[in-house]
Amino acid sequence: MEDKHQWPLYEVFIRSRGGLDHKHAGSLHAADAPMALEHARDLYTRRQEGVSIWVVRSTDITASDPADADSLFEPARDKVYRHPTFYDIPDEVKTL
Amino acid sequence: MSAANAMSAANGMSPATRVRDDDLFQYVLRMGDLSLVLGQRLGEWVGHSPALEEDLGLANIALDLIGQARLLLGYAGEIEGRGRDEDKLAFLREQGEYFNPILAEQPNGDFGRTIVRQVLIDAFQLELYEWLTASSDGQLAEIAAKAVKETRYHLRYSGGWLVRLGDGTVESRARVSSALESLWSYTAELFAEDAVDRAMAERGIGPRLADVQKAWNARIDALLAEATLDRPLDRPYSWFGKQGAHSEHLGYMLAEMQYMQRTYPGARW
Numbered sequence: 001m002e003d004k005h006q007w008p009l010y011e012v013f014i015r016s017r018g019g020l021d022h023k024h025a026g027s028l029h030a031a032d033a034p035m036a037l038e039h040a041r042d043l044y045t046r047r048q049e050g051v052s053i054w055v056v057r058s059t060d061i062t063a064s065d066p067a068d069a070d071s072l073f074e075p076a077r078d079k080v081y082r083h084p085t086f087y088d089i090p091d092e093v094k095t096l
Numbered sequence: 097m098s099a100a101n102a103m104s105a106a107n108g109m110s111p112a113t114r115v116r117d118d119d120l121f122q123y124v125l126r127m128g129d130l131s132l133v134l135g136q137r138l139g140e141w142v143g144h145s146p147a148l149e150e151d152l153g154l155a156n157i158a159l160d161l162i163g164q165a166r167l168l169l170g171y172a173g174e175i176e177g178r179g180r181d182e183d184k185l186a187f188l189r190e191q192g193e194y195f196n197p198i199l200a201e202q203p204n205g206d207f208g209r210t211i212v213r214q215v216l217i218d219a220f221q222l223e224l225y226e227w228l229t230a231s232s233d234g235q236l237a238e239i240a241a242k243a244v245k246e247t248r249y250h251l252r253y254s255g256g257w258l259v260r261l262g263d264g265t266v267e268s269r270a271r272v273s274s275a276l277e278s279l280w281s282y283t284a285e286l287f288a289e290d291a292v293d294r295a296m297a298e299r300g301i302g303p304r305l306a307d308v309q310k311a312w313n314a315r316i317d318a319l320l321a322e323a324t325l326d327r328p329l330d331r332p333y334s335w336f337g338k339q340g341a342h343s344e345h346l347g348y349m350l351a352e353m354q355y356m357q358r359t360y361p362g363a364r365w
Binding site: 007028029030031032034035038039041042043046 | 147148149152153156249252253256260
């Protein structure tokens with residue numbers, strides 16, 4: 001049940017410049033999505049950190065359970081052949 | 097100061113070669129005072145806002161306004177040509193030498209009242225700055241070009257809140273309605289044209305205030321409709337902040353704002 005005296009929590013994702021992906025920057029409280037965007041602008045882009053903002057209600061994120069880490073992530077540990085480490089990356093590619 | 101100087105250098109106009117222009121000085125000073133006084137008022141919210149996020153939001157707007165005041169007062173000082181820079185103009189003038197409209201100095205009250213005051217002034221500054229980007233005064237046009245972007249955001253913020261509060265709970269609606277009712281009579285001054293305003297309009301430096309008022313009305317009416325608030329009736333008007341006659345509130349605000357410079361003249365850090 002939602003607490004009427006506390007604004008819901010939003011997660012904020014910032015794209016720092018064109019071509020890069022949005023990265024999680026933090027979270028904040030806001031009454032609605034437009035307000036969350038304004039708060040994100042004021043909290044997380046005041047030093048020119050970004051050119052684009054996404055906000056999403058924290059409750060809309062489905063997260064994996066840390067207790068499941070063993071079964072989810074352990075099986076990948078011994079499969080090094082899945083890493084693309086045998087390619088040469090051209091110098092011109094900056095943001096791979 | 098330095099930014100304003102840089103701009104005047106870019107325009108090929110040095111302070112020394114400029115002919116003193118009392119109307120322009122007064123006009124620029126009024127705009128600078130409006131931004132400075134409103135910025136100082138918003139700064140009073142720091143540490144007291146209803147939420148941490150709003151604390152930063154209001155402080156951000158306050159800093160934009162004080163930045164505008166720096167450019168405008170710095171430019172006013174150049175026009176005056178008597179060695180008063182932005183700091184001297186901000187910190188060493190008495191209440192009667194401030195020329196902001198009285199609306200700007202009205203106390204913050206509750207958050208709703210601050211928002212109402214902000215909406216009324218943001219919409220005014222937005223119309224004014226939009227016009228001034230095409231001013232025949234190059235330096236004013238440059239200052240306006242920077243300020244208009246900031247002000248668009250200010251109105252987005254304050255207007256969004258007006259709609260949320262007006263069309264919100266019974267209590268939030270009652271609070272913004274009463275703030276609107278009590279602040280409304282101060283808006284008449286924003287559009288009361290005097291000799292300075294007329295001179296500026298004739299020289300293509302500033303807009304006709306009747307035009308600004310028309311655009312302001314349209315913007316405010318649309319916002320009020322969205323916020324489901326009634327537009328108050330216009331009342332007889334007798335406020336002259338822009339001629340130096342202020343309400344009792346400005347003196348207290350200036351006392352706090354100017355305390356440091358008056359106690360330790362010339363102090364820097």
